[in-house]
Amino acid sequence: MTRVGMTVDGEPYEHEVEPRLLLVHYLRDVLEKTGTNIGCDTSNCGACTVHLDGRSAKSCTVLAVQADGSQVDTVEGLAEPSSDADETDGWHPLQKAFHTEHGLQCGYCTPGMIMAAKDLLEENPDPDETEVREGLEGNLCRCTGYVNIVKAVRTAAAELREGASS
Amino acid sequence: MTAVDTPPSANVGTTKLRKEDAHLVTGRTQWTDNLQLTGMLHVAVVRSPMAHARVTKVDVSGALEQPGVVAAFSGADLADHWAGGLPCAWPVTEDMQSPTHLPIATDEVRHVGDVVAVVVANSRYGAADATEFVDVEYEPLPAVVDMEAALADGSPLADTQLDTNRSFTWQKIDGDVDAAFDSAPHVVERRFINQRLIPTAIEPRAVVCAPPREHREYTMWSATQVPHILRLMLALTCGVPEHELRVIAPDVGGGFGSKLNVYAEEAICLVLAKRLGKPIKWTESRSEGYQATIHGRDQIQDVSLAFNEDHTIRGMKVELHADMGAYLQLVTPGIPILGAFMYNSIYKMDALSFTCHGVLTNKTPTDAYRGAGRPEATYAIERLMDEAANELGVEPFELRERNWIKHEEFPYTTIAGIEYDSGNYEAATAKAKELFDYDGLRAEQQRRRDDGDPVQLGIGISTFTEMCGLAPSRVLGSLSYGAGGWEHASVRMLPSGKVEVITGTSPHGQGHVTSWSQIAADALGIPFEDIEVRHGDTAVAHKGMDTYGSRSLVVGGYAVQVACDKVVAKAKRVAAHLLEAAEDDVEFDAGTFQVKGSPDANTTMQDVALAIFAAHDYPEDMEPSLDSDATVDPENFSYPHGTHLCATEVDTETGAVTIRSYVAVDDVGTVINPQIVEGQVHGGLAQGIAQALFEEAVYDAEGQLKTGSLLDYYVPGAPDLPHFTTDRTETPATTNPLGVKGVGEAGTIASTPAVINAVVDALRPMGVNDVLMPASPQNVWNAIQAASSASTTAASAADGGAA
Numbered sequence: 001m002t003r004v005g006m007t008v009d010g011e012p013y014e015h016e017v018e019p020r021l022l023l024v025h026y027l028r029d030v031l032e033k034t035g036t037n038i039g040c041d042t043s044n045c046g047a048c049t050v051h052l053d054g055r056s057a058k059s060c061t062v063l064a065v066q067a068d069g070s071q072v073d074t075v076e077g078l079a080e081p082s083s084d085a086d087e088t089d090g091w092h093p094l095q096k097a098f099h100t101e102h103g104l105q106c107g108y109c110t111p112g113m114i115m116a117a118k119d120l121l122e123e124n125p126d127p128d129e130t131e132v133r134e135g136l137e138g139n140l141c142r143c144t145g146y147v148n149i150v151k152a153v154r155t156a157a158a159e160l161r162e163g164a165s166s
Numbered sequence: 167m168t169a170v171d172t173p174p175s176a177n178v179g180t181t182k183l184r185k186e187d188a189h190l191v192t193g194r195t196q197w198t199d200n201l202q203l204t205g206m207l208h209v210a211v212v213r214s215p216m217a218h219a220r221v222t223k224v225d226v227s228g229a230l231e232q233p234g235v236v237a238a239f240s241g242a243d244l245a246d247h248w249a250g251g252l253p254c255a256w257p258v259t260e261d262m263q264s265p266t267h268l269p270i271a272t273d274e275v276r277h278v279g280d281v282v283a284v285v286v287a288n289s290r291y292g293a294a295d296a297t298e299f300v301d302v303e304y305e306p307l308p309a310v311v312d313m314e315a316a317l318a319d320g321s322p323l324a325d326t327q328l329d330t331n332r333s334f335t336w337q338k339i340d341g342d343v344d345a346a347f348d349s350a351p352h353v354v355e356r357r358f359i360n361q362r363l364i365p366t367a368i369e370p371r372a373v374v375c376a377p378p379r380e381h382r383e384y385t386m387w388s389a390t391q392v393p394h395i396l397r398l399m400l401a402l403t404c405g406v407p408e409h410e411l412r413v414i415a416p417d418v419g420g421g422f423g424s425k426l427n428v429y430a431e432e433a434i435c436l437v438l439a440k441r442l443g444k445p446i447k448w449t450e451s452r453s454e455g456y457q458a459t460i461h462g463r464d465q466i467q468d469v470s471l472a473f474n475e476d477h478t479i480r481g482m483k484v485e486l487h488a489d490m491g492a493y494l495q496l497v498t499p500g501i502p503i504l505g506a507f508m509y510n511s512i513y514k515m516d517a518l519s520f521t522c523h524g525v526l527t528n529k530t531p532t533d534a535y536r537g538a539g540r541p542e543a544t545y546a547i548e549r550l551m552d553e554a555a556n557e558l559g560v561e562p563f564e565l566r567e568r569n570w571i572k573h574e575e576f577p578y579t580t581i582a583g584i585e586y587d588s589g590n591y592e593a594a595t596a597k598a599k600e601l602f603d604y605d606g607l608r609a610e611q612q613r614r615r616d617d618g619d620p621v622q623l624g625i626g627i628s629t630f631t632e633m634c635g636l637a638p639s640r641v642l643g644s645l646s647y648g649a650g651g652w653e654h655a656s657v658r659m660l661p662s663g664k665v666e667v668i669t670g671t672s673p674h675g676q677g678h679v680t681s682w683s684q685i686a687a688d689a690l691g692i693p694f695e696d697i698e699v700r701h702g703d704t705a706v707a708h709k710g711m712d713t714y715g716s717r718s719l720v721v722g723g724y725a726v727q728v729a730c731d732k733v734v735a736k737a738k739r740v741a742a743h744l745l746e747a748a749e750d751d752v753e754f755d756a757g758t759f760q761v762k763g764s765p766d767a768n769t770t771m772q773d774v775a776l777a778i779f780a781a782h783d784y785p786e787d788m789e790p791s792l793d794s795d796a797t798v799d800p801e802n803f804s805y806p807h808g809t810h811l812c813a814t815e816v817d818t819e820t821g822a823v824t825i826r827s828y829v830a831v832d833d834v835g836t837v838i839n840p841q842i843v844e845g846q847v848h849g850g851l852a853q854g855i856a857q858a859l860f861e862e863a864v865y866d867a868e869g870q871l872k873t874g875s876l877l878d879y880y881v882p883g884a885p886d887l888p889h890f891t892t893d894r895t896e897t898p899a900t901t902n903p904l905g906v907k908g909v910g911e912a913g914t915i916a917s918t919p920a921v922i923n924a925v926v927d928a929l930r931p932m933g934v935n936d937v938l939m940p941a942s943p944q945n946v947w948n949a950i951q952a953a954s955s956a957s958t959t960a961a962s963a964a965d966g967g968a969a
Contacts, residue, residue: 018291020291021291025290025291028199028200029202029290032202033193034193034195034197034199034200035192035193035194035195036193037195037197037369037419038199038370039368039369039370039419039452040370040451040452040875040876041451041452041453041875042452042453042875042876042877044875044876044877044881045368045452045876045881047368074193075191075192075193076192076193076194078192078193079192087188088188091191091192095191095192098187098191099183099184099187099188099191100183102183102184102841102842102844102845104187104190104191105420105675105676105677105845105849106367106368106369106417106418106419106420106674106675107186107187107190107191107195107417107419107675108197108367108368108369108419108420109368109419110190110191111193114191129889130885132884133883133884133885133887134884134885136883136884137883137884137885138883139883139884140368140876140881140883141368141884142366142367142368142420142422142849142852142853142881143368143420143675143845143849144845144848144849144852145848145849145850145851145852145887145890145913146848146852146883146884146887147848147889147890148845148848149884150884150889
């Protein structure tokens with residue numbers, strides 16, 4: 001067993017873990033942060049995408065021990081706490097846009113899709129349709145046919161740009 | 167029944183953002199694999215690496231010595247728990263041959279992935295590790311892989327307990343087929359291959375089962391589409407009485423038919439919970455699921471059409487070989503049979519013969535995958551209509567229009583004997599052609615053909631219909647289906663004016679909570695926000711037939727409407743009593759009961775709900791309750807239709823295909839929530855296009871699955887798919903009061919032939935008349951080479967003749 005410590009969604013954690021424990025299993029099974037999902041065993045689907053020190057990473061291809069000392073951000077930490085009765089007020093623009101543009105159906109790929117899109121928009125704040133599609137290449141969705149995901153990401157991008165300029 | 171005039175309403179027909187989304191976009195979900203229960207144990211499954219073998223030894227003792235391992239069992243150890251094996255609920259013929267399907271095989275394994283043992287440990291990793299220490303010895307048997315070879319004399323058997331690989335031959339003949347073909351001026355005949363697919367819902371399957379502890383009942387959480395069917399079937403097969411088993415489908419991450427089943431691992435978790443007295447969890451890995459979760463399609467289709475001189479269709483012959491795989495799962499044999507009603511599609515003809523050979527092989531079982539029998543039929547007829555147009559030298563739309571059922575001919579009883587209630591193929595086609603710029607693209611195509619452009623433009627047409635909304639029960643009974651097609655809903659009027667709608671459907675991405683809220687809001691005059699929809703738990707929604715076959719809205723939504731109507735009828739009596747008016751003098755509109763001609767004499771649905779809760783003053787001849795339920799059994803299936811057009815750019819030098827534009831005009835009747843409907847169409851298109859261009863489950867001659875993970879089985883990502891242009895025409899269904907038709911599978915059914923017709927159309931000048939699916943660069947290039955060598959051979963033969 002090896003001791004690991006990391007910050008996940010702003011909270012510090014420390015545990016003794018097996019060196020082979022995948023980061024995604026550490027998040028889900030040890031920390032019980034089950035907002036991040038597992039959809040495959042070959043790093044193809046991207047359902048497990050989180051941010052590792054600010055960049056998107058598939059948490060099924062990272063060992064928990066490799067994330068020692070890192071900052072991990074998941075979909076669970078994305079929304080700001082909202083004092084308003086309308087909880088969507090605290091949502092990240094991507095969460096809002098996936099909702100308003102119907103960018104999800106079953107929702108299983110959504111946490112990974114949102115985290116991958118967040119990374120994409122940090123790199124490119126104003127992607128065109130092709131750039132969004134290529135930017136999300138590593139994340140599979142079986143429900144939406146991607147059209148509304150593309151719309152959602154571009155809607156969120158516009159809101160984020162507006163927020164940045166105001 | 168005829169369509170009723172629906173009053174203008176605030177909710178139905180408008181986009182309401184989904185109630186389902188909040189927990190999904192914030193990660194506060196409850197997928198089955200999220201569950202952690204006190205004392206929970208983890209199961210890992212030992213699977214056969216061979217397609218077909220005799221099992222000569224299973225020794226689990228090595229696994230038992232591994233750290234954290236609590237138990238391990240062979241098939242023989244647990245055989246007494248499931249004497250009858252897993253169920254097939256659709257015995258399509260009386261003499262259907264069905265291999266005994268034990269959740270854990272004992273003497274013989276019949277496909278790669280068949281279960282031979284299970285290991286139970288106190289951790290996920292520990293259980294997986296210990297499977298390596300289960301000692302299994304196999305004596306290889308010949309693998310049956312090719313469907314046609316399997317039916318030849320002397321073929322090895324896929325199951326040595328049977329004396330044939332033919333599970334069944336099912337036939338339906340309507341009209342005089344011989345007469346239709348014998349003197350026909352034109353006959354067009356083709357063989358199409360509908361390849362095997364893997365559904366790949368992004369949430370892998372998972373099961374948790376807790377033994378009776380506080381609740382005197384087993385509780386099973388499963389990533390299933392069918393909690394009600396699962397409960398009944400497990401009770402019948404695993405010796406747990408139905409009333410002592412509660413099944414919950416929590417958040418479920420897509421299904422597409424793959425979670426419409428009763429799986430070995432569900433039976434195993436139930437029996438292990440019983441045997442060990444502890445909560446048990448199993449979660450499949452993706453690669454494991456590719457062996458253990460059903461596949462779809464896999465048919466060889468020999469089809470022919472006979473035409474008159476005027477290009478009207480005389481008749482059609484269909485002969486199918488359908489690969490069942492190694493076992494008949496829940497509805498495996500019924501899937502290709504559904505095609506019997508669909509090969510004629512939207513076309514009029516005097517004769518149709520349909521013969522289906524269900525063949526057992528040593529592969530993962532097939533079963534329902536999005537569309538289930540109708541995509542295969544639609545692919546064949548729409549491909550064949552294009553081939554016929556080419557052979558007859560007519561424009562493909564002209565041939566279709568000459569033969570389709572005209573709008574004024576509805577309702578129309580087809581040659582297959584079912585009645586299409588409504589449709590307007592002319593309107594959908596006109597709209598699609600305009601959105602697509604059909605004439606403009608045809609002109610461009612001609613220019614590029616004339617210029618010898620190495621990248622050719624192809625235009626593909628699919629004018630489809632389908633039968634969905636699985637109901638009506640009597641018809642299903644006549645097809646030997648093991649259950650009815652009704653659906654249940656109940657409405658609970660809470661004293662504070664809020665409402666709970668209970669539905670027997672079990673959504674896993676379709677947005678029932680939102681759409682059912684819209685239906686109930688309008689029917690009851692209660693705000694959309696004040697309605698909760700509960701589902702997917704047999705203790706809450708005690709009765710239901712679940713979600714598949716594009717049935718939920720046309721049957722389940724219909725049930726919600728009827729249950730709400732019953733609430734309104736009761737509330738009206740109470741309102742009349744409270745307002746001291748005759749019931750006939752009370753009108754109900756938008757949640758208010760009002761005495762005719764007395765605007766001040768009124769009360770609301772909420773006030774009536776509170777009054778009946780208090781029960782101080784209500785009519786003597788009724789119970790103090792507005793709560794109502796409804797079980798509806800529609801009189802007919804649902805027949806959505808539409809016209810899809812696809813433009814492809816095909817690089818004749820590399821075989822690469824790119825979709826340039828895709829237009830889908832669907833007619834799904836009245837629409838409850840346009841945004842949700844559009845989303846269903848988008849997703850359907852993606853899966854149908856995936857069959858056309860990307861996906862194929864491949865087995866080698868030894869029955870090994872070569873596409874065993876997402877590395878090898880190509881599920882398209884965002885860059886692989888185009889933008890979709892979608893629109894609708896609205897021809898209300900006349901067979902339910904909402905006027906709605908199914909929408910979940912339409913996009914998948916329509917799109918595959920549209921894409922392949924476009925690919926073939928691009929290559930037609932090169933002599934290409936078919937391209938195998940998926941139309942990968944390799945398959946397209948091969949088709950071009952085959953056509954070019956055929957024309958070279960023909961040319962040299964002609965030269966030889968001249969010399």
